[in-house]
Amino acid sequence: MHHDLFVRLGFTDELFTELTGMLDEYTKAVEEAAVGRQRHVAASADLEKVVAEIVSLVQRIHSFNQHRFRGDADALAAGDTAWNVFGPVRSQVTKPVPDPTPEGAPPAKRKQVDTAARKGTATR
Numbered sequence: 001m002h003h004d005l006f007v008r009l010g011f012t013d014e015l016f017t018e019l020t021g022m023l024d025e026y027t028k029a030v031e032e033a034a035v036g037r038q039r040h041v042a043a044s045a046d047l048e049k050v051v052a053e054i055v056s057l058v059q060r061i062h063s064f065n066q067h068r069f070r071g072d073a074d075a076l077a078a079g080d081t082a083w084n085v086f087g088p089v090r091s092q093v094t095k096p097v098p099d100p101t102p103e104g105a106p107p108a109k110r111k112q113v114d115t116a117a118r119k120g121t122a123t124r
Contacts, residue, residue, distance in 0.1 A: 006016050062083055069075035 003016055006019075007013070011019075062079070065079050066076065069079060
């Protein structure tokens with residue numbers, strides 16, 4: 001159906017076949033990308049479950065240790081300190097701000113200031 005239209009527009013059979021193959025490759029790549037996104041979402045959800053489970057276990061261990069060391073103030077303080085660990089420090093990398101002026105473009109003309117007005121000698 002489309003083949004006839006392309007032939008009428010001057011496309012050769014070879015070009016039509018090549019374009020059809022390229023379109024099939026593109027469709028396959030789009031489908032693979034969608035599958036990859038689905039897998040990523042599923043893996044993220046699984047990871048969140050695992051993290052929640054780990055946090056729950058650590059909270060239980062912390063409770064047990066609070067009970068276990070209830071008579072040892074030093075051990076309780078050490079446990080509280082260990083419990084309140086500040087997370088991993090990640091430095092923020094600042095990206096350089098790109099120059100909005102295209103390369104080779106002349107510098108923008110600056111507003112010319114009336115020198116008489118700037119010196120306070122402007123006529124009123």
